[in-house]
Amino acid sequence: MSLIKVANLTFAYEGSYDNIFEQVSFQIDTDWKLGFIGRNGRGKTTFLHLLQGKYAYSGSISTSVGFEYFPYQVANQASNTIDVLESICPDFLQWELLRELNLLDVAEDVLYRPFNTLSDGERTKVLLAALFLKENSFLLIDEPTNHLDMHARKLVSDYLKSKQGFILVSHDRAFLDNCIDHILSINKTNIEIQKGNFSSWWLNKERQDNFELAENRRLKKDIRRLTHAARLVSGWSDKVEKTKTSGRKMSGIKPDKGYIGHKAAKMMARAKNIENRQQAAIAEKAKLLKNIESADKLKMSPLQYHTGRLAELANISIYYHDRTACTGVSFTIEQGDRIALCGKNGAGKSSILKLICGDQIDYTGSFRKGSRLKISYVAQDTSFLRGNLTDYAAAVGINETLFMTNLRKLDFPRVQFEKDISTFSGGQKKKVLIAKSLSEQAHLYIWDEPLNYIDVLSRIQIEELLLEYRPTILFVEHDQAFNENIATKYIQV
The missing domain is CATH 3.40.50.300 (P-loop containing nucleotide triphosphate hydrolases)
Structure with missing residues (x-):
């Protein structure tokens, strides 16, 4: 050691x-x-x-x-x-x-x-x-x-x-x-x-976050109370000070400036004391929330399809010129399904996703897809990404503001917005594809290994999003926890 x-x-x-x-x-x-x-x-x-x-x-x-x-x-x-x-x-x-x-x-x-x-x-x-x-x-x-x-x-x-x-x-x-x-x-x-x-670290983090949030609420309440008190005392002090030269002169009685000045000074001191306590509370508040990941919740806009069934595959086999990718694959995609497509590497999972997306792939069997079905696709590969984010948003036809907002919510640094996407890290490139997908209105979301390189906290964010909006989604992912939390159906290839 x-x-x-x-x-x-x-x-x-x-x-x-x-x-x-x-x-x-x-x-x-x-x-x-x-x-x-x-x-x-x-x-x-x-x-x-x-x-x-x-x-x-x-x-x-x-x-x-x-x-x-x-x-x-x-x-x-x-x-x-x-x-x-x-x-x-x-x-x-x-x-x-x-x-x-x-x-x-x-x-x-x-x-x-x-x-x-x-x-x-x-x-x-x-x-x-x-x-x-x-x-x-x-x-x-x-x-x-x-x-x-x-x-x-x-x-x-x-x-x-x-x-x-x-x-x-x-x-x-x-x-x-x-x-x-x-x-x-x-x-x-x-x-x-x-x-x-x-798991033990995450449990401790949740406890610490909850404690800091509770303390933050308490301090905010104190600061509001102290701010209100400071304003009242400051107002009283100003009023007392004005009596040195105002109302009491009108009655012909000379005001006791020493007494009034002493009273005003005491009120000013009290106001200053309240202000100091307020600043101390603000300083204490600043120490809190230092490690809370405070990103806003992600949002998406899944569409309802006009029929319950979006696609159907029956006894599908996919072939390439030198090999067979998969054989005998059968399943249906119903409205609201969250389907995990499982299997070893090389089993043909990505080929099935591409077939559903409309790629030209040699296959046998029966494949039917609903008419006017809108699909949002996240590719496994990110090597094609290049150029700036503004041009990328325009090229794929999404709202740039919504796209950038989604990236920020995924803890994407603003400094990256001006850089070429090809220089991004693997995790940042994946976040670009996911933010793009979340900015699209679709009946069916197809994600191919979306979490490669993406940090744990962002994975949890994405899980919470999918559980809240419940889109129809077909995905390939090897993160066991993600599959267990999200999938409503498993298809083994």
């Missing part, structure tokens, strides 16, 4: 006026299994890069261990997998590698196949095996679950549960709950560490 000590860490990217971290201090035990969470753009990956010494910063990071970062960059993807692993970890022992692959349910024959022929899940597992062959290193694991199906996520989570000494960036709640013992969270104003898993 050793410690990683972070003291007064301050960092901003070159050319930026805003610090990502400011005077941050904490320490980590290298035996911990840390889940690293926070909104997209808060600096999780940046912090992992700072630990590796990739950027200059002020403050200090001290430790006696080295760091290894996942995912590894594979320069020559046409190489056999065994050669890729040797370039990452030249001194590994064969039996140790086979032990790790066995734990990850990866067959030995993948070692002798070109790396670029492996599935996304196989690549993730192979590179994780290489990562855990590194000795005397603290491991930085950045979003390993993206593109893993639900079965693979459970397997990788169980694998990490048997290890120790890592920081894991993941937005999958069930995945985190299974394999971590501490939470490292980047909040709005600080970084904090708690013992436990995501």
Whole structure:
């Protein structure tokens, strides 16, 4: 066991006026299994890069261990997998590698196949095996679950549960709950560490938020009362002061200016005292709500279809020129359904979604879709996104103000609005597609892995939205908690 000590860490990217971290201090035990969470753009990956010494910063990071970062960059993807692993970890022992692959349910024959022929899940597992062959290193694991199906996520989570000494960036709640013992969270104003898993952290956060909101209501009430009292006392003071030269002169009696002045001064002092108490209450209020994620609720405009049934698939098989994507798929989409399309990677889920959306796909079987059915689609791929947000909104025919409002509610920084979308992070690109979909009026929403790279708090926001508006939606998603909370029907491919 050793410690990683972070003291007064301050960092901003070159050319930026805003610090990502400011005077941050904490320490980590290298035996911990840390889940690293926070909104997209808060600096999780940046912090992992700072630990590796990739950027200059002020403050200090001290430790006696080295760091290894996942995912590894594979320069020559046409190489056999065994050669890729040797370039990452030249001194590994064969039996140790086979032990790790066995734990990850990866067959030995993948070692002798070109790396670029492996599935996304196989690549993730192979590179994780290489990562855990590194000795005397603290491991930085950045979003390993993206593109893993639900079965693979459970397997990788169980694998990490048997290890120790890592920081894991993941937005999958069930995945985190299974394999971590501490939470490292980047909040709005600080970084904090708690013992436990995501669920225990979330419960504590809800309790703290509720306490701060109750205190906030109490202080607002006090401030209103004190403001009213200050106005009354100030008014009385002014009236008393005016009597030095007004009404009583008219009666021919000379006013006692000393007495009146003394009385006015006392009232002025009382008014000042009330004002000071008011300012103290305001200062105390400012300390509250510092980490409450106060984004407004998302909104959408689902349309009612004129009949109960929107689409029907019967014994559908989809073919590509070199393979069969899926066979014998049958289901109907009824008004109000929230359907989770499930299956392993490569099972043809995305092909089914594209067929329903109207793409030209070779298939057999019967497919019927309602006339004038309006569909809003969120693609799995985001690589086509480029240009500025204003032009994108115009190109897809949505209201720009509504689109930007949806992005802001998803904690999208205003500074990003002027940048090219191609420079956005993976999570921010996904939020662009979701905000676009929420800005569209549709009978049917079709979302293909919408939550890839999206932070946990935004996932919960989206869940609350879908449960409130209850749109008809067909989706592919490997987040177990999301599926359990949202789906009214499961279709296995």
